[in-house]
Amino acid sequence: MAKKLAGTMKLQIPAGAANPSPPVGPALGQRGINIMEFCKAFNAKTQELENGAPCPTVITYYQDKSFTMDIKTPPASYYLKKAAGLKPVGKRNRPRGAEAPGREVVASVTVKQVREIAEAKMKDLTANDVEAAMQIIMGSARSMGIEVKG
Numbered sequence: 001m002a003k004k005l006a007g008t009m010k011l012q013i014p015a016g017a018a019n020p021s022p023p024v025g026p027a028l029g030q031r032g033i034n035i036m037e038f039c040k041a042f043n044a045k046t047q048e049l050e051n052g053a054p055c056p057t058v059i060t061y062y063q064d065k066s067f068t069m070d071i072k073t074p075p076a077s078y079y080l081k082k083a084a085g086l087k088p089v090g091k092r093n094r095p096r097g098a099e100a101p102g103r104e105v106v107a108s109v110t111v112k113q114v115r116e117i118a119e120a121k122m123k124d125l126t127a128n129d130v131e132a133a134m135q136i137i138m139g140s141a142r143s144m145g146i147e148v149k150g
Helices: 024-029 035-045 076-084 111-124 130-144
Strands: 005-014 054-062 067-071 107-110 146-149
Touching: 005 024, 024 035, 035 067, 076 107, 076 111, 076 130, 107 111, 111 130, 111 146, 130 146
Parallel strands: 107 146
Antiparallel strands: 005 054, 054 067
16 A cells, blocks of 8 residues: 655755754654654765755655655756855855846856756756756856856
8 A cells, every 4th residue: 555645845955964953853853754764864865975065855754754855966056156166255154156147257167067067967957968958057157147168
């Protein structure tokens, strides 16, 4: 007999850094999910990813308190900031894009770097081929104020 679905939730957790403290613990605890079991499983699945890379995760939980998780690749903005070499700034010490994208350019990436990012993100994008995926990544770069140089 199939498990009875209780719901789904989305969290963005740094790779290899899931722990029971907020925001992960309370979000899982209020839905009756075993927090330590989730943290161990998540950290085991993300150990091959770069430590600290933000991983969008879709957690499907069932009425018998079991769960499944779908860990997606880090956002394109994370890869673009890393490729462009943007330095962390601001209160949270995170790299930021342009304040006025389209009028201001904060960094640049090459077409080769865009291709590498598109290939890494291919399984999570709706593109049919790498060229279409590159167009999606270039659009993200443009909206962040990052120039793509040929």
